[in-house]
Amino acid sequence: FIFMEFKDFSLIELDEVVRSGRATYQEIYDYFRARSEKYNDTLWAYITLPESKNEISGLPVAVKDLFCEVGVRTTAASKMLENFVPPYESTVTERMKKSGFIAFGKTNLDEFAMGGSGENSAFGATKNPWDTTRIPGGSSSGSAAAVAAGLVPAALGTDTGGSIRQPASMCGVVGFKPGYGRNSRAGVIAMASSLDCPGYFTKTVRDSGWLYEATAGHDSKDATSLMEPVKLNPDIWQKTRLDGVKVGVPQEYFADGTDAGVRENIEKTIEKMRDLGAEIVDISLPHTKEGISVYYIICPAEVATNMARYDGLRFGEKVENGNDIVANRSALLGKEVQRRSLVGSFVLSAGSYEEYYQKASLVRELIRDDFRKAFEKVDVIVTPTAPTVAWKIGEKGDDPMAAYLEDVFTVPASLAGLPGLVIPVGYAASSDVEKREMPVGIQILGPVLGEEKVLEVGHILEQSLKDSLTKKPEIF
Ligand code: GLN
Numbered sequence: 141f142i143f144m145e146f147k148d149f150s151l152i153e154l155d156e157v158v159r160s161g162r163a164t165y166q167e168i169y170d171y172f173r174a175r176s177e178k179y180n181d182t183l184w185a186y187i188t189l190p191e192s193k194n195e196i197s198g199l200p201v202a203v204k205d206l207f208c209e210v211g212v213r214t215t216a217a218s219k220m221l222e223n224f225v226p227p228y229e230s231t232v233t234e235r236m237k238k239s240g241f242i243a244f245g246k247t248n249l250d251e252f253a254m255g256g257s258g259e260n261s262a263f264g265a266t267k268n269p270w271d272t273t274r275i276p277g278g279s280s281s282g283s284a285a286a287v288a289a290g291l292v293p294a295a296l297g298t299d300t301g302g303s304i305r306q307p308a309s310m311c312g313v314v315g316f317k318p319g320y321g322r323n324s325r326a327g328v329i330a331m332a333s334s335l336d337c338p339g340y341f342t343k344t345v346r347d348s349g350w351l352y353e354a355t356a357g358h359d360s361k362d363a364t365s366l367m368e369p370v371k372l373n374p375d376i377w378q379k380t381r382l383d384g385v386k387v388g389v390p391q392e393y394f395a396d397g398t399d400a401g402v403r404e405n406i407e408k409t410i411e412k413m414r415d416l417g418a419e420i421v422d423i424s425l426p427h428t429k430e431g432i433s434v435y436y437i438i439c440p441a442e443v444a445t446n447m448a449r450y451d452g453l454r455f456g457e458k459v460e461n462g463n464d465i466v467a468n469r470s471a472l473l474g475k476e477v478q479r480r481s482l483v484g485s486f487v488l489s490a491g492s493y494e495e496y497y498q499k500a501s502l503v504r505e506l507i508r509d510d511f512r513k514a515f516e517k518v519d520v521i522v523t524p525t526a527p528t529v530a531w532k533i534g535e536k537g538d539d540p541m542a543a544y545l546e547d548v549f550t551v552p553a554s555l556a557g558l559p560g561l562v563i564p565v566g567y568a569a570s571s572d573v574e575k576r577e578m579p580v581g582i583q584i585l586g587p588v589l590g591e592e593k594v595l596e597v598g599h600i601l602e603q604s605l606k607d608s609l610t611k612k613p614e615i616f
Pocket of ligand 1: 299
């Protein structure tokens with residue numbers, strides 16, 4: 141047996157390694173487990189490390205600690221669920237395991253997926269493997285960091301307002317959020333139920349396609365699950381040109397406030413798409429600027445509803461002798477969770493409901509309509525994923541507004557329920573004094589049920605950029 145380094149390999153390459161007899165599933169599993177153990181003190185990517193196991197017969201995929209698995213502690217990175225061992229299995233993990241993948245540890249996140257930096261985890265912040273003094277993005281912080289650092293070839297995440305796309309961009313990996321209703325929400329601890337979308341972090345677009353075909357599709361346990369089949373046409377992986385593809389570029393996503401380096405990377409990538417034969421079409425999504433306000437009303441409203449069950453009596457931990465639900469919630473839910481629960485209760489209360497929640501729901505329809513009209517003219521839409529590269533841990537301090545504004549490019553597609561893919565396209569300097577070069581990803585959005593087109597375009601672009609993406613994370 142010749143020792144092999146697997147950290148660079150995609151799922152498909154690892155599969156080939158096993159099929160050709162160059163290594164066993166067990167050796168691959170043990171390799172990634174050793175790496176995960178070695179680097180977890182530095183990166184804090186896992187809340188629960190993968191366990192030592194024998195007779196492994198599949199490839200490892202890490203699981204965000206928000207997916208319930210029978211008998212596996214699932215915390216949502218909250219003290220409230222510190223000892224929660226689910227009696228049931230999420231549909232996504234169940235299908236993934238049935239397809240032969242091995243669940244590999246539970247990854248760190250912002251508590252109950254509320255946040256975009258990983259700093260809101262009750263068990264400590266995940267670090268960015270490109271620079272461990274920086275955030276990896278969030279809320280799926282551990283999944284993104286683990287894939288970027290080569291601790292695992294792929295990971296599950298969830299995306300409610302950007303939680304797969306933004307950390308994928310900041311960690312230089314592929315992130316794929318299928319449209320709302322494609323992956324079942326059953327058994328995934330709920331944040332905002334009209335927005336939550338399970339998805340993937342991978343090394344390649346094709347790996348995301350593989351996991352998508354393994355887990356997505358109708359599930360009777362989720363009332364909002366879509367009926368349409370998810371099978372991908374295998375021909376999309378053979379294509380190398382974008383001839384005939386219409387790519388929309390929304391002017392509102394290129395306004396001031398985005399770092400120059402991020403914008404240059406996206407513009408350069410759009411030119412590359414033109415070289416590959418795409419027709420670039422200027423479009424407008426006029427209600428983009430309302431996205432943040434709408435999201436930060438609807439999301440907390442649904443959060444307030446979903447968090448109400450955690451009181452230490454019916455669900456969750458309690459403080460000592462804790463029959464006082466207010467005391468339990470104050471002690472065991474983090475600041476951001478409490479903030480959203482309060483804001484959400486307010487916007488749903490009599491008198492405020494019409495003024496906030498109802499209005500936000502109406503504007504949400506306008507945002508949906510913007511996309512609907514745009515997709516009459518184009519096949520996909522491309523935009524920056526986030527206005528900046530990864531910032532320093534602690535930089536945004538206790539300013540929730542500063543954090544919310546970072547979600548400006550991801551929340552509109554969430555409100556419209558669209559599929560979104562992020563692939564790495566280059567590097568840009570951070571806006572702080574360090575001017576640190578950090579990864580940048582482009583966001584590729586498709587219409588409802590447009591997953592296949594998004595993956596096809598992403599795959600073609602990925603092939604054409606491969607040779608230019610030569611940098612590696614500090615921890616790799
Ligand atoms: N950063 C966004 C928020 O804080 C998105 C979170 C998510 O998608 N789970 O709500």
